[in-house]
Amino acid sequence: MDNQKRTMNTDAVISIRDLRISFGEYHVLRGVDLDLYQGENLVVLGRSGTGKSVLIKILVGLLKADAGTISAFGQRVDTMSKKELDDLRLKIGFSFQNSALYDSMTVRENLEFPLVRNARNLSRGDIDRAVEEALENVGLSQTINQMPSELSGGQRKRIGIARTLILKPDVMLYDEPTAGLDPITCIDINNLINEVKERYNTSSIVITHDLTCAKAVGDRVAMLFDGQFQRVGTFDEVFDTDDERVQQFYHYNFVE
Amino acid sequence: MNTNTTATTVAPVTKPGRFGRMLLTLGDVAGFVGQFFKEVVRPPYEFREIIRQCYEVGVRSLPLISLTGFITGIVFTNQSRPSLAEFGATSWLPSLIAIALIRALAPLVTALIAAGRVGSNIGAELGSMRVTEQIDAMEVSATNPFKFLVVTRVLATTFMLPTLMVYTVFVGLLGAFVNVSQGEGTSFLTFINQVFEAISFLDIFSSLIKTFVFGFTIGMVGCYKGYNSSKGTEGVGKAANSAVVTTMFLVFIEELLSLQIVNAIRAV
């Protein structure tokens, strides 16, 4: 067990204490504690259905926790007004598991969508430049006029990431960025995540159950099971244990 | 009384019954409609998207409306002829058709076509956006999905339905004219004269108001069903389907209500 105390950590960018949520009879998160520090990539590992997506959705106010406290940038998230929440959301980029691209819009319109609605004083030229820069960052400038349905899974992922990066967030939340992609594309995405961190000094939570990804991008790793973070530390620290559940997770990834 | 002896027992969550669920849904719908009125007046406005939706609802419905309106005019004229012929009153056909079209047929035909085409479309589109987390994606990027998706669509259906209804009246009358000019040899001028003598301001006004309400209903129900669609692919189908069924049901209820209201106005 990690011995984080149940007090807010003021050094952390995001600090979560005793977070609980249940759906009907199913207690998904049962007292989650977690700190995300400035400039780090924190990988959250866990099997399907353990509540990893639920956790980051609570962070941005898409879901409401039953109990617990969250603070981001020194402000309490769980008691925020709609306006404060929107201000916070500008600072947190959320990359969805299935990319969630707007499928009736072109790539350009997808990227413009959050930008023009949040920075209303931008000129047409500013917007075009921002879109081009965001696309260059993910290496997909040529797709600018394509529809999402014309893109491959890996391209969709990267466009989704570009769409969140366009608002220059301080924190990035990646929900299974490499799920369903081939190994080579996974490496591209891992590199992208590391580049984003270096270029913009963002702090990120990367959800995955892909250990190659965890090893490649994670400064720290936190393992979620039974509704709590049971192990937090570097990759090697987390897997240096006899705990059967942890070993099982390791072997499922590398042996199978 | 609770016979359980353990002190920590959590009270069982009582599931609401049929009536309770209905009340919950009604409250939910009221909240949704309330949010529409709150967001519709508050800037910024999504003008471009409103125009796009108006095009989607209005222009893209024209082929189907033209066909059904025209055929309705022909068929109704044709079927009414024998009854009028019994009294030797077939010269009344243009007036009869004008009244029938503007008071009942055109609003209903327009609303039902739009419910089937536009309502299901909105339900499926928003439903799939909900299921694939596109609505959540808008929310977490600090944009307002309700304003962009719901307000624009409801405005489009509300304002396009009366417009489409007027168009339906015209194509319906055209169908009727084709039929009477063949059957009775009525001239265009006579036809038009009779039509305008038959209809009153109240007819036009009440039908415009009525289709305004139909349009609001079609947009609202489609958006509500889609926006609150359950997860999974079957959620999308269900949203589209129940949008159409619910809208048609409501349109007929509203038609009945408006009949009562207009009759009351006529009586004074």
Ligand SMILES: Nc1ncnc2c1ncn2[C@@H]1O[C@H](COP(=O)(O)OP(=O)(O)O)[C@@H](O)[C@H]1O
């Ligand atoms: N909005 C919701 N309503 C009901 N149950 C939910 C909801 N979101 C998630 N769940 C349930 O919570 C559990 C955890 O989901 P999730 O966080 O998506 O898992 P994962 O760790 O694979 O991302 C799942 O059993 C899921 O069914």
Ligand SMILES: [Mg+2]
């Ligand atoms: Mg998930």
